[in-house]
Amino acid sequence: MKRKFRPSLRLKTILMLIIIVSLVASISIVISYNAYANTMDNHYKTLASNIANTAASLMDADSIEKYADTLETDDKYFEMLDSLYEIKKNNDLEYLYIQKIVPGENGGEDKTVYIMDADLLDSDNYEYASQLGEEYPLSEGVNASDLENGIPAFISQTEEYGWLVSVGEPIIDADGNVEALVGVDISMNDVMQDRYDFLLLVCIAVIIMTLVAIVAAILLTTKSIVAPINKLADATRTFVSDKSDSAQENSAISKLDIHTGDEIQTLSESIKTMEKDINNYINNLTSMTAEKERISTELNVATQIQEDMLPRIFPAFPERKEFDIHATMAPAKEVGGDFYDFFLVDDDHLAVVMADVSGKGVPAALFMVIAKTLIKNHTQTGMAPSMAFEKTNTQLCEGNEAGLFVTAWMGVLEISTGNMTYVNAGHNPPLLKKADGKYEYLKGRRGFILAGMEDLKYRENEIHLDEGDVLFLYTDGVTEATDLNDELYGEERLKDILDRQTVSVPADILKAVKKDVDDFVGEADQFDDITMLGLYYAGSNPKKKVFNGGATTEDTAKAIEFTEGFLNTVGCNDIMISQFCIAVDEIYSNIVKYSGADSAQVSCEVKGKTIEMSFADNGKPYNPLDNPDPDVTLGIDERKSGGLGIYTVKKMMDSMTYRFEDNKNIITLTKNMK
Numbered sequence: 001m002k003r004k005f006r007p008s009l010r011l012k013t014i015l016m017l018i019i020i021v022s023l024v025a026s027i028s029i030v031i032s033y034n035a036y037a038n039t040m041d042n043h044y045k046t047l048a049s050n051i052a053n054t055a056a057s058l059m060d061a062d063s064i065e066k067y068a069d070t071l072e073t074d075d076k077y078f079e080m081l082d083s084l085y086e087i088k089k090n091n092d093l094e095y096l097y098i099q100k101i102v103p104g105e106n107g108g109e110d111k112t113v114y115i116m117d118a119d120l121l122d123s124d125n126y127e128y129a130s131q132l133g134e135e136y137p138l139s140e141g142v143n144a145s146d147l148e149n150g151i152p153a154f155i156s157q158t159e160e161y162g163w164l165v166s167v168g169e170p171i172i173d174a175d176g177n178v179e180a181l182v183g184v185d186i187s188m189n190d191v192m193q194d195r196y197d198f199l200l201l202v203c204i205a206v207i208i209m210t211l212v213a214i215v216a217a218i219l220l221t222t223k224s225i226v227a228p229i230n231k232l233a234d235a236t237r238t239f240v241s242d243k244s245d246s247a248q249e250n251s252a253i254s255k256l257d258i259h260t261g262d263e264i265q266t267l268s269e270s271i272k273t274m275e276k277d278i279n280n281y282i283n284n285l286t287s288m289t290a291e292k293e294r295i296s297t298e299l300n301v302a303t304q305i306q307e308d309m310l311p312r313i314f315p316a317f318p319e320r321k322e323f324d325i326h327a328t329m330a331p332a333k334e335v336g337g338d339f340y341d342f343f344l345v346d347d348d349h350l351a352v353v354m355a356d357v358s359g360k361g362v363p364a365a366l367f368m369v370i371a372k373t374l375i376k377n378h379t380q381t382g383m384a385p386s387m388a389f390e391k392t393n394t395q396l397c398e399g400n401e402a403g404l405f406v407t408a409w410m411g412v413l414e415i416s417t418g419n420m421t422y423v424n425a426g427h428n429p430p431l432l433k434k435a436d437g438k439y440e441y442l443k444g445r446r447g448f449i450l451a452g453m454e455d456l457k458y459r460e461n462e463i464h465l466d467e468g469d470v471l472f473l474y475t476d477g478v479t480e481a482t483d484l485n486d487e488l489y490g491e492e493r494l495k496d497i498l499d500r501q502t503v504s505v506p507a508d509i510l511k512a513v514k515k516d517v518d519d520f521v522g523e524a525d526q527f528d529d530i531t532m533l534g535l536y537y538a539g540s541n542p543k544k545k546v547f548n549g550g551a552t553t554e555d556t557a558k559a560i561e562f563t564e565g566f567l568n569t570v571g572c573n574d575i576m577i578s579q580f581c582i583a584v585d586e587i588y589s590n591i592v593k594y595s596g597a598d599s600a601q602v603s604c605e606v607k608g609k610t611i612e613m614s615f616a617d618n619g620k621p622y623n624p625l626d627n628p629d630p631d632v633t634l635g636i637d638e639r640k641s642g643g644l645g646i647y648t649v650k651k652m653m654d655s656m657t658y659r660f661e662d663n664k665n666i667i668t669l670t671k672n673m674k
Contacts (some may be wrong), residue, residue, distance in 0.1 A: 011225065017217045023209045031201050040485050044165045047152035050135040051091050052169035052184040058083050059098065061173035064180050067115050068100045071133040071217065077116075094164060095119070095185035097130065098171070101138075101147045110138045116179055149178060153497040155188060161187035179652035205662025228264045232271060256331040309369065311342060314507065321543075322415050323350065327533035328478075328514065330526070338475045339372050348415050353380050354427065354473035354533055355408035355450075367404045371396060371450065375410065385410050385423040389450065393425070393458075396451035400652055406450040409473060415564055418537060423458045425450045428476055431498060434547050435468025436601065441491070444585040467539030468546040470504050474513075477528035481517050484524045489517055493621035500548045502558050506534030543570055543606035551597045551617065556588045562614070566604045572611065572673060577650040580613060586645040588613050595665065596618025606673075610654075615667045622665060623658045625650075 006013075063076055088096040096118040104110050112135070119129035138147070151168030158164075163186050168181040258264060314326050323509070327340045337357030345351050353375055357364040374395055378388035396406065409430060411422035424443075426449035431439040447458045460612050465471070474494070481489040497516040501509050510532045517530065538544070547562040549555030563584045567577045584602065597619030605612045629650075630643045651657045653669045660666070 006245070006332075011651065013221050014214075014546055017214055017221070019212050021213050021217070025206045028200055029206050030197070032202050033195075036198050040195060041155055041165075044186055044188060044191060045155070045167070048165050048184045048186050049169065051087065051093065051096075051154050052167050052182045053097065053187075055084060055087050055673055056169045056171045056182045057085075057186070059171050059180075059181045059182070061171050061177075064098065064100075064115055064171055065173065067132065068113060068180065073132060079600065081116050081118070081121060084116055084118040088118040088122075093118075093184060094161075094187040095183065096178050097183045099183060100180045102135075103145070110143055111135050112138060112423040121612055147181070150181060151183070158655055159186075163192045163614055192404075201584065213241060214399050225264065228258045231259075232264075232267065236271065258655075309372065310339060316342065317344070320415075322538050324536040324538065325350075325352070325534070327531075328509055328510050329531040330514070331529045332360060332477070332526050337361075337368050338477065338531035339368045340473070340531055340533045341372055341376060342535075343376060343406050343534070345380055345382065345412060350377075350413045351385075351410060352413070352471075352473065352535055353410045354430070354531065355406050356427065356473065356477075356529070356531070357474040357665070358405050360529075363402060363404065365407070367451075368395075369401075371406045371408070375408065378412070379412070384460065385421055386460045389423050389425055389447070389458045390456065393450045393452075393456055394454060397454045400451050407476075408450055411471075413535075413537070418467075418469075420463050420465055420471075421460050423447065426452075426460060428474060428479065430474070431495060431500070432463065432473040433470040433472070436548065439470075439472065439493070439495055443445060465537040466536065467544060468504060469537045470509070471535040471537075472498060472507070473507065473533040475529060475531045477526075477530040478513070478517060480528060480531065481530065482524060482527070483521055483523050493520070502547065502555060503562075504536050504546070506536050511536045512533055535587070545604050547602040549600055549602075549636055551595065551600055551619070552593045553589075553592060554591075556585065558590060559588050559600075560584050562602065563604060567611070570606045570611075576671065576673065577610070579671070580611070582667075583613070583649045583652065587667055590624070590645070591615065591617045591619065591665075596623065597665075608623045609673045611671050611673060613669045616664045618664055621659075621660045624667070625656065625658050 059080055060076070063080070067073070067077060084096050084098070086095070097114060098116040098470075100113045100115055102111050102113055114130040114134045114136075115132060117129040117131075119125040120131075122129070147168065150170045151166070153164050153165060153167040155163065164185045165184045166183070168183050170178040171180045171182060173179050220348070250631060288389075297468060310329060316325055325342055327342065328598060329338055331338070337359055339353075339357075339671045341353040341356050341521050343351055353372070355368070355375075357368045357371065359367075371392065374392040375388060378391045379385070383391070389408070407426045407427040409422065409427040411418045412418045424444065424446045426446050429441045429443070429446075431441055433439040442463065443463075444461045445459070448456050479489055479494055493516075494513070496507065497513055501512055503509070514530070545562070545566045547559050549558055560581050563580055564577055567580060572580075588600065588602070591597055595617050597617035600615065600617040603614045603616075606619065627643050627646070631648050649669070653671050655668075655670045657668045658666070659668075
């Protein structure tokens with residue numbers, strides 16, 4: 001990678017000085033030149049006006065008027081012309097003349113008429129002189145009225161005449177009338193050359209002074225700013241590169257000797273003080289880092305121990321087809337206070353536990369280990385859930401000087417019957433979904449927390465799980481998760497995401513809830529452990545599955561996927577699976593399109609060597625078997641439309657029946673497994 005150029009402070013200072021001094025020098029040159037130029041311009045304008053006034057005072061206005069009218073000369077004419085010539089010659093004028101401005105008659109052009117031209121007596125310029133009565137039109141845009149009282153001094157530059165300062169002063173008769181104008185033109189070529197020479201001299205002088213000033217400023221800046229800063233940089237660089245004990249005691253920073261009497265000296269002293277503070281901080285940080293690494297290692301071990309204590313291998317009981325269980329925990333810190341547990345008390349009883357220890361971190365984790373161990377040990381002896389909680393509560397209260405407590409929920413399921421006995425010690429109520437319904441919170445009075453008070457009694461409650469029911473347990477880390485606006489996730493949002501699940505697989509349900517919580521929380525920090533457990537009860541007959549969905553095209557695809565998955569698990573061949581999937585597509589699509597139902601259910605069951613599949617919807621009553629079978633011997637154009645799908649299903653199945661029961665359309669298909 002190419003290293004990026006970084007200009008030094010010295011270079012930056014030099015460039016800054018050059019820019020500033022150059023800017024000042026340029027401004028000085030411009031101001032000096034303009035002042036000189038304005039002075040010279042004003043001088044020559046004044047000179048031209050004075051000469052013109054002098055010439056005008058020597059002229060006889062009445063004679064001038066006569067010459068203008070008659071265009072005839074006399075001796076006096078030449079006397080005045082001779083005076084003009086002397087003035088021109090003595091003042092080194094370029095042109096000196098008298099002219100009359102004549103307005104145009106009857107809308108004609110305004111013009112100027114020459115009366116006298118000093119060049120008439122100059123043999124060198126005679127051929128260029130204007131004769132008496134010679135006329136010229138006024139310049140475009142100039143009127144006689146603009147010039148009748150004179151022409152103010154002005155400077156012009158043309159290719160033919162070069163630089164000229166020109167003026168026209170009036171010749172006034174005794175009555176105060178302007179009879180003519182005395183025109184004076186003074187060449188400014190030499191003056192302009194002097195101006196350029198002056199500009200050159202000023203530039204040279206300013207450049208020399210600028211260079212001297214820059215060199216002096218660079219030397220001064222280098223000595224008073226750059227050199228001390230370089231010393232500081234070298235000293236700090238050495239300090240960073242060598243951190244041995246000897247280097248700290250004899251560092252270049254401690255040997256700095258800067259006495260500039262300004263902020264750099266203050267900076268040097270501050271760096272010396274900072275060096276001492278850094279050395280002390282590094283020594284403290286080294287010991288703290290070692291201690292932190294030791295604690296981190298111990299926390300990692302504690303995290304691993306806690307994770308190992310919780311059942312994490314799924315499926316947990318692959319040989320048991322009567323139920324499916326899955327659980328997850330996401331601690332807010334390295335170790336958490338939440339815990340779940342599930343275990344077989346015996347071959348016909350499954351215990352599930354969900355608990356939350358007050359507090360966070362290591363203290364909560366240690367208390368969690370004790371509580372989990374006590375609950376499991378008491379339950380596995382065959383104790384009733386209420387008695388197991390009473391014993392656990394008593395033992396947790398002993399020596400609980402930290403004042404920690406546990407909210408817990410435990411249920412013991414009798415697998416063969418679906419009866420579950422549960423006890424709640426101040427924990428969040430679980431949600432139960434019946435196979436043909438939605439999730440509902442379990443109602444019932446909660447008991448007091450564990451480790452809160454000695455000699456407490458806990459009351460047992462009972463529920464019955466039917467085939468296809470799902471039980472969802474959780475801690476308050478789910479419902480009390482907050483977003484960036486401190487809004488709680490809440491129980492309603494939890495129930496809503498659960499109701500939207502069309503599958504009964506616990507792992508998928510927990511994954512969907514966790515994703516919904518994460519989407520809700522967004523970038524906000526997790527302040528509490530998030531622990532969940534899902535239990536699906538397949539019943540004593542694990543060879544039956546139920547799909548509950550809405551009357552939508554999307555759920556049609558899900559029903560087909562459900563059918564294919566179930567038939568694969570019971571050993572159906574590919575042809576039979578394909579036939580049932582075609583039947584599901586046809587019947588479920590008809591429910592979506594024509595029944596007007598808002599929900600539908602598909603159940604699959606293995607009865608001996610027969611597969612029985614039922615479709616139930618709450619739409620309007622309709623028996624598709626009442627329609628006659630289409631005549632497949634006819635061509636497509638001859639046969640009436642409709643009925644071919646149901647006819648195909650009947651041909652693929654061994655039997656197909658319809659009944660309307662409990663306000664539901666029920667279609668049942670059966671087919672023998674070959």
